[in-house]
Amino acid sequence: QKEVEQDPGPLSVPEGAIVSLNCTYSNSAFQYFMWYRQYSRKGPELLMYTYSSGNKEDGRFTAQVDKSSKYISLFIRDSQPSDSATYLCAMENTNAGKSTFGDGTTLTVKP
């Protein structure tokens, strides 16, 4: 079983919809949680990171962490066609120098 599980999708929504992306994890040592966006044939780009349980908002993006349930989410409001990409969750143990990634959810936002 992988340490980080992510809904694979694909997910297709109309423009303007609210998108919910989710990951679960099994390693309770994970303390930092990140969301990356990856366009086709490009490297991942960091969208958000968070440490504590609760919500963190940045523009149209909200990251949510529930450490008690080992569950994290990324919400995208007013989704745009330019949001079409693969979204990767990633987690880090504070003592490690590496991130453990989920396998990504492919999102398509249709105009």
Add this chain to the structure above:
Amino acid sequence: DTGVSQNPRHKITKRGQNVTFRCDPISEHNRLYWYRQTLGQGPEFLTYFQNEAQLEKSRLLSDRFSAERPKGSFSTLEIQRTEQGDSAMYLCASSSRGMGPTDTQYFGPGTRLTVL
């Protein structure tokens, strides 16, 4: 462009050949990471450096793989006697590890390796 750069962007090679990839991190970053990503999967950690010291290597990194970061600047990843299973995107990331418990990794565009 002050981001992470990787060369070459694409490499096609025959099974059994050796290949070398280069990563130039963001100039002030002291940490450099290598990941491997196959289609439909997330990046898998291979190894990382803090300055010139290689601090951790994944079990995925067989003895055919070697990475260096001389002088703590650019890094090279060499794969000897390539196998078809080595076909993947090889991603490099860099970060500036300060006093905090974690850092932000900035990824390069990757080198796509195809082994025929």
